[in-house]
Amino acid sequence: MTDRPKVLAVDDSATIRKAMELVLDPADYELELAASGTEALEKAREFLPAVILLDFILPDMRGADVCQKLLEDPATASIPVVLISAKGAEIRQAYDNIPSVVSYITKPFTPAGVTSVIDEAIAATAAAAAAATAAAVTPVAPVAVPPPVDYAADDLDDEMVASANGTSADAPDEDDGADWDAPEDAIPAPRAMPAGAGRAGLEAMFETLRSSLEGVFVEEGDTRAGAAADESMSYHELAARLERQVRETLSQTESGARHNLCSDGSIRSLDDSLLDAYRRFCRLLFRAAREGAMENELIGHSQPRVLFVCSREGDLVERLRSIAQERADAWATAIVASNYRQLPLLARVFGPTHVVVEAMAGAAVWDQLDLVRKLPEGRRLRFIGVAAEGMGAGQSDRELLAERGITTIVGAGASLPQSLADEVVPAPSRMSLRERDMEAPPASMVN
């Protein structure tokens, strides 16, 4: 039996669970972790924590469903819940009708912020419980009770209860605790975080997590020594190590062992292994990104993206299709020769860097291209007009294109492929990861 306050942290992210461990273990809480809603419900019943930290979207159920099931079980109904979310206040608002949700933690969070919210939640719940006990033994002034309703209780959804009563009956009043003398042992003393370097390390860790949660790939979370060691390896070696580590981690997950003797000789917990696999994966990814070896979808758009807009009539569409095929390795292309109303939506998704448009495309095209110009992508967009060859039609096309504000004009003649190649900036060539290994042998392979 321990006097340390019990906390159950529920999050499907291994990194967040690890972070909670790093924060709450040194701060003298008894911590239990759960990765899913089902696991959370089981552990809540067994562990009976003083507070539950709950991620509001879990792989198997939503946070609201977890709260509801906790409320339905008398053993867990009174456990206060603190939501973890990147949009704390907005999400808290959505949970207004769930009385057990007492507070929220907004990502990114700091260690001190987490412990402070936990302590407040525990204190408020203890105060409310003590007040309820006091009310049971102390005569109190009569309270206006709403008349009983004569239909089934389950017809009242939570939202209606909240709106009818102004607030939930179970929620403590704001004034609770202000003038009330709670037993001293009912309110745990605020806990201090370890000072000095440990604190700084945790802050850095949280910053890393915050960045990764926002989808920004983080290199800072890695250790310099680890990164330097991996720099000396080939892609093949890195990938092989990652594969081995993931395989061992999966095996550990299946066995249920908390610690595992890994093939590199170290003993690691499951969380350590997962975090290390994540780091190793990031190293591989960063290196490939930095060296331009990856496809552009994750690292930006160095490759020109050319949107061809022309009429279905005539031979230009076939010629543009042929140019697109020839340039497939250098350009990403899309051809629209009909249904021009799709252009704004398509341009938004495709994100062209260049629009090659036939001069005689028609009014419907120009109306839509005017909208495309106004898209966020429109600012960086270069328009290239294709004018007919010859003096008469060619001149007329060039005038029409100029009227539309298009100053880069190429002729539709035999030189069209080369003219377009000159106007559309080619992307730097890419090599496969294996080609890179072959071209620059890593340090570990050099005798």
Added chain:
Amino acid sequence: MDLAGERTGIAQRPQSDRVMVFSVDDGLFGVHLDWVEAVYEARSVEMHRVRVDKGPWHSFLLHRGEPALRVDLRDAFEIADLVGHPERAACAVIHSGGYRLAVAIDHVSGVQDLALDAHRPIPSSLLRDGGIPVGHLVQMDDRVLVVLDPHRLLSGAQRDALEPIWSRARAYGERHEKMRRAWVEICAAASEENIRVYARLSARNGRAKAAAAARVVLKAMVDPNYGVQTNGAVPKLVDRLVAEILRRSRGAASGIATISGAPDGEAGKVFIAGGRVIDAQCGSKWGRMALDSLLAQADGVVSFSERDLGHHPERISESTAASLILSLESAASEQRRRRAR
């Protein structure tokens, strides 16, 4: 149209490379078939709406009892401010993360095998959280197909913004289901309890006319003086007629309630057999439409004569209370239209 695999007739084939192709703004979009639950024609599905605080209304439909929030690709891709909000002919219910979304579409083109070895997909430049593309473009013969990642239709910020709306919509859906059950009970055997539940849930779900109609019927059921002249105040025709019908209903009477003497209305009759309204007549109208018209009239005199109706046709099939609620609801709409004119 339900696109569950077993109903498309091609369920024997593996679905791993098959996408449902649909049209939005004349552009072709596709979603992996496994993530599509159904396609509803806009005119055949009831759209509901909720909002949080004083925010904008958000539409959703109920699919298998769960809300599917309506999302237009123009909104999802943040160009609606530029190109406006169009009407769409259908909604595709798609799983997206923990949500069901009703993606507004113009029409379904069909289900297509996606041979990506022949068509190199180009990732969209529109990225979602984590730098993941919202979809890939595949140049088909003469069209561009945008294969959307169902889980990346919305950004994290958009999903967070929808979370409170989703919660409201789910509460709405639960009430809607309870209303449906209460209505089934009312149609079978109306009671004060189920009409009260129906009235309250209707009001909560924004169906003010249905709620008001149910309250009128409820009041007439529980108040013995309802529809009776008291303290010199003459009750309205609708109150007198509802009270008369329910009084005869309680007494399991058979006969005809006659409405006459309305200065600007039409004379009419309500046929009651064994306490149940089985038909009504107003001018040339019969059945429910006639009852609607009678309840919408401003004034008139109600009298009842008991008689055996013999084999009078049953043009109204619900219970008396249910038919009254429906007709009062319709009458309220009719009165509103008259006022507007």
